[in-house]
Amino acid sequence: MKISYNWLQSYIQEPLPSFAQLEEKIIFHMFEVEEVEHVGADIVFDIKTLPDRNHDCLSHQGVAKEIAGLLGCTFKDPTEFYKIPESSPTKLVIDMHPDTARRYMSRIVRTVTVAPSPTWVQDHLKSIGQRSINNIVDATNIVMYDCGQPCHAFDLDKIVGNITIRHAVAGEAMTTLDNKDVVLTESDIVVADDEGVLALAGVKGGKKAEVDTNTKNIVVEVANFYPNFVRKTRSRVGIFTDSAKRFENDLSPELCAFAMRELSGLFVEYGFTDFEDIVDIYPHKQEKREVVFSTGFINKKLGTNISDDEVETILKNYGYVYEKVSPKSLLEKSSDLLALLGQTFSNSDFVYILTVPELRFDIAIPEDMVDEIGRVYGYDKVVPVVPQLDFVPQKNPVYESMKNARDILLAREYKEVMTYGFADKGEVRVLNSASNKTALRANLTDGVKRAYELNKGNVALLGLNEIKIFEIGTVFTKEKEEIHICFNLKKEIKEMSLEEFNTMFSSEESILQVFGSPRFARPDHSEYLSSFEKIEGVKKFKMWSVYPFIVRDIAFWADEKSYEAFIAVGDSFASKYCVVPMKMFDSFSKEDKTSYAFRFIFQSFEKTLTDAEVEVWWQELLADIAHISGITVR
Amino acid sequence: MHPLTQITNEIVEIFADLGFQVVLGPELESEEYNFDRLNFPKDHPARDMQDTFFIKDRPGYVLRTHTSNVQTRFMEALVQSGGKPPFAIIAPGKVFRNEATDATHEMQFHQVEGLMIGEQVNMSHLKGVLLDFFKKFLGPDSEIRLRPSFFPFVEPGVEVDVRVGDRWIEVLGAGMVHPHVLEAAGIDSKKYQGFAFGMGADRFLVMKYGVTDIRLSYQGDLRFNQF
Numbered sequence: 001m002k003i004s005y006n007w008l009q010s011y012i013q014e015p016l017p018s019f020a021q022l023e024e025k026i027i028f029h030m031f032e033v034e035e036v037e038h039v040g041a042d043i044v045f046d047i048k049t050l051p052d053r054n055h056d057c058l059s060h061q062g063v064a065k066e067i068a069g070l071l072g073c074t075f076k077d078p079t080e081f082y083k084i085p086e087s088s089p090t091k092l093v094i095d096m097h098p099d100t101a102r103r104y105m106s107r108i109v110r111t112v113t114v115a116p117s118p119t120w121v122q123d124h125l126k127s128i129g130q131r132s133i134n135n136i137v138d139a140t141n142i143v144m145y146d147c148g149q150p151c152h153a154f155d156l157d158k159i160v161g162n163i164t165i166r167h168a169v170a171g172e173a174m175t176t177l178d179n180k181d182v183v184l185t186e187s188d189i190v191v192a193d194d195e196g197v198l199a200l201a202g203v204k205g206g207k208k209a210e211v212d213t214n215t216k217n218i219v220v221e222v223a224n225f226y227p228n229f230v231r232k233t234r235s236r237v238g239i240f241t242d243s244a245k246r247f248e249n250d251l252s253p254e255l256c257a258f259a260m261r262e263l264s265g266l267f268v269e270y271g272f273t274d275f276e277d278i279v280d281i282y283p284h285k286q287e288k289r290e291v292v293f294s295t296g297f298i299n300k301k302l303g304t305n306i307s308d309d310e311v312e313t314i315l316k317n318y319g320y321v322y323e324k325v326s327p328k329s330l331l332e333k334s335s336d337l338l339a340l341l342g343q344t345f346s347n348s349d350f351v352y353i354l355t356v357p358e359l360r361f362d363i364a365i366p367e368d369m370v371d372e373i374g375r376v377y378g379y380d381k382v383v384p385v386v387p388q389l390d391f392v393p394q395k396n397p398v399y400e401s402m403k404n405a406r407d408i409l410l411a412r413e414y415k416e417v418m419t420y421g422f423a424d425k426g427e428v429r430v431l432n433s434a435s436n437k438t439a440l441r442a443n444l445t446d447g448v449k450r451a452y453e454l455n456k457g458n459v460a461l462l463g464l465n466e467i468k469i470f471e472i473g474t475v476f477t478k479e480k481e482e483i484h485i486c487f488n489l490k491k492e493i494k495e496m497s498l499e500e501f502n503t504m505f506s507s508e509e510s511i512l513q514v515f516g517s518p519r520f521a522r523p524d525h526s527e528y529l530s531s532f533e534k535i536e537g538v539k540k541f542k543m544w545s546v547y548p549f550i551v552r553d554i555a556f557w558a559d560e561k562s563y564e565a566f567i568a569v570g571d572s573f574a575s576k577y578c579v580v581p582m583k584m585f586d587s588f589s590k591e592d593k594t595s596y597a598f599r600f601i602f603q604s605f606e607k608t609l610t611d612a613e614v615e616v617w618w619q620e621l622l623a624d625i626a627h628i629s630g631i632t633v634r
Numbered sequence: 635m636h637p638l639t640q641i642t643n644e645i646v647e648i649f650a651d652l653g654f655q656v657v658l659g660p661e662l663e664s665e666e667y668n669f670d671r672l673n674f675p676k677d678h679p680a681r682d683m684q685d686t687f688f689i690k691d692r693p694g695y696v697l698r699t700h701t702s703n704v705q706t707r708f709m710e711a712l713v714q715s716g717g718k719p720p721f722a723i724i725a726p727g728k729v730f731r732n733e734a735t736d737a738t739h740e741m742q743f744h745q746v747e748g749l750m751i752g753e754q755v756n757m758s759h760l761k762g763v764l765l766d767f768f769k770k771f772l773g774p775d776s777e778i779r780l781r782p783s784f785f786p787f788v789e790p791g792v793e794v795d796v797r798v799g800d801r802w803i804e805v806l807g808a809g810m811v812h813p814h815v816l817e818a819a820g821i822d823s824k825k826y827q828g829f830a831f832g833m834g835a836d837r838f839l840v841m842k843y844g845v846t847d848i849r850l851s852y853q854g855d856l857r858f859n860q861f
Contacts, residue, residue, distance in 0.1 A: 030782065227677065367789040370790055371790035384761040387752070393650065393655030410635060415856055419852060430689060430732075455854070464856075
């Protein structure tokens with residue numbers, strides 16, 4: 001969420017630290033900061049609130065409370081500054097069907113003037129990248145970005161009959177404020193009048209009772225809709241709004257009253273005077289919650305030595321309401337408290353009984369307070385210790401057998417590949433894939449066969465004599481998943497279960513029979529692959545060229561001295577024109593002379609090379625070789 | 635050897651030297667072991683079809699989204715066979731996310747997850763184990779730092795950054811195992827506690843070897859086997 005530095009400052013008594021210092025505080029004690037942006041005279045943080053803090057921190061007040069607690073500053077509670085309007089009795093009737101919402105607060109405001117917003121409202125919205133629409137709509141948005149509670153305003157004169165919060169009728173249609181036609185299902189919750197749908201509850205307002213420049217009387221909605229309904233509806237209709245985002249993250253219904261007070265106060269500031277009483281449908285009030293923890297408990301989880309004083313300073317800075325008590329004295333008074341204390345705390349000297357703030361759904365168990373105290377105290381103060389554990393690890397048979405199979409093949413110059421787990425054909429399929437391949441592979445053969453063909457075309461580039469590859473991976477059939485191994489023997493692709501492989505090749509004889517002996521002495525080493533290891537002396541990946549390569553071979557007779565001269569010439573030529581170092585692929589001796597055959601591979605990273613281009617370079621090499629005495633090109 | 639196998643083995647061996655036991659588990663998994671027992675609420679966004687592969691004609695089954703399923707299975711089996719903590723396990727394996735692919739995202743990737751549970755295993759031990767790991771894996775000058783984070787199966791949860799040269803890179807998620815996760819496996823969370831962490835092997839290929847596109851891992855192309 002975008003959070004304005006100036007907006008935050010308006011809630012904090014003391015001057016905030018510089019934005020850079022503040023950013024660091026936020027990152028190491030609260031949330032990730034994705035971006036910091038200068039907007040006019042303001043600085044805006046794009047903060048990625050943690051999922052468990054979306055209940056209370058998708059708002060400037062929420063983040064300001066956090067920062068005040070973190071810095072030990074004073075949070076300026078705005079409640080007392082909101083002007084409370086005088087109001088008259090109302091005839092507004094709200095019919096909230098059971099289990100459609102947790103709370104629905106509403107109030108009529110008459111004889112309003114729809115106009116552009118005051119400058120400060122426009123500036124606030126602009127700083128966080130929001131468009132100003134008109135004073136009424138802007139007021140509802142300001143309240144949402146300020147305290148986190150989505151609000152909505154309807155044109156009262158466009159509403160026929162009563163307001164009902166109900167399930168939609170399948171097939172029922174509505175047009176949203178942004179002119180999108182939506183057909184509803186029974187799982188959608190709507191706000192409706194006697195004629196039709198006014199709003200898709202918590203997601204988007206409707207065209208029917210839109211506030212426009214002619215609007216004279218309004219009815220405002222400050223409600224608490226269920227997260228799961230909102231999430232289902234918004235993902236089905238594909239309308240993702242800031243309102244939906246907040247509701248699906250589960251807001252406290254207690255927030256409604258605060259937001260109604262803030263919204264009404266804003267309207268008073270606008271100069272509106274004709275308010276009716278608030279209608280508040282709130283069947284099940286949110287219960288008061290308490291959590292018990294101790295300093296010892298926190299230290300046991302973190303491996304720290306935090307003192308009671310340090311814990312209490314954090315609690316006080318955050319404005320938590322708590323009691324510090326001795327469990328023994330409490331238990332003497334009432335045994336009911338045993339359940340709250342649990343076994344963990346009944347023997348502690350002192351415990352804290354903390355009243356969980358209404359908006360803090362993330363605090364429910366003592367471990368949540370370890371998080372709360374730990375992150376503020378600072379994880380940088382946790383000292384790293386390597387533990388000694390009284391545990392003897394066992395070898396994992398499947399892991400060992402994969403290693404064994406891999407070792408057998410690697411020793412026979414095989415190279416390992418990995419191919420996709422998804423395929424066109426298979427017995428098991430997935431629903432709703434982001435790709436067009438929806439089957440899980442039933443064999444490794446298809447992938448290994450494709451890999452074999454691909455690599456065969458590159459055999460010269462790779463500097464290999466032949467392609468020998470294998471894959472170890474899971475395949476899926478209707479009955480089970482199983483780890484298979486697949487390898488090629490020349491052109492033939494063999495596949496079997498890992499278990500079968502290890503049984504089949506449990507003896508040296510059986511391995512020898514199929515794969516021949518390991519040739520450790522002269523491995524089929526790939527110049528191409530090893531060439532990358534030489535970059536700056538460290539192994540770094542280098543992307544290959546996507547253009548075709550051209551191979552040229554040269555064979556010659558040479559004595560020892562001229563051979564060395566050739567190596568110098570050839571190496572320098574290859575480093576100038578070739579994609580890999582030159583490679584000797586044959587040599588034999590006859591009397592005092594030896595015949596050598598070398599391979600050069602040409603490839604550009606920019607284009608497809610032509611034979612003519614390579615020929616020009618090749619002639620350069622031949623000319624250089626002609627200067628070496630003792631070499632006879634064959 | 636495939637670079638991913640190589641990097642996974644490297645990671646696993648360092649943890650094995652620290653006394654962790656290798657454990658494996660199924661790739662096609664029930665929602666119970668992949669989500670429920672890991673304290674994911676029923677309506678958690680990770681359970682959306684947009685993020686997770688659900689299996690056709692097999693309701694309640696998914697392609698695992700992490701190797702944490704191995705943790706839940708290991709703990710359950712341990713308790714059922716009469717065992718109890720302490721223990722330390724490391725779970726390498728392939729995992730799946732239903733998302734459009736690009737140079738840094740792939741529908742399948744490789745994870746290594748660790749879990750250590752005992753009577754006194756705490757966050758300083760998590761920090762000690764991870765620091766020790768990175769010193770061996772990336773070099774003796776490695777430093778780590780922890781930032782607050784959130785995952786349903788831990789509390790507190792942290793994000794771990796490691797310093798590479800003069801840059802800090804976010805490399806893994808970790809935390810103290812949530813008591814609900816221990817209780818779901820039949821382990822007394824009042825008596826035992828510990829930490830868990832999870833890292834992406836594919837991401838380390840990018841970080842350690844400068845691989846430019848993680849999708850290259852799964853092409854079967856030997857030009858990728860550069861290390």
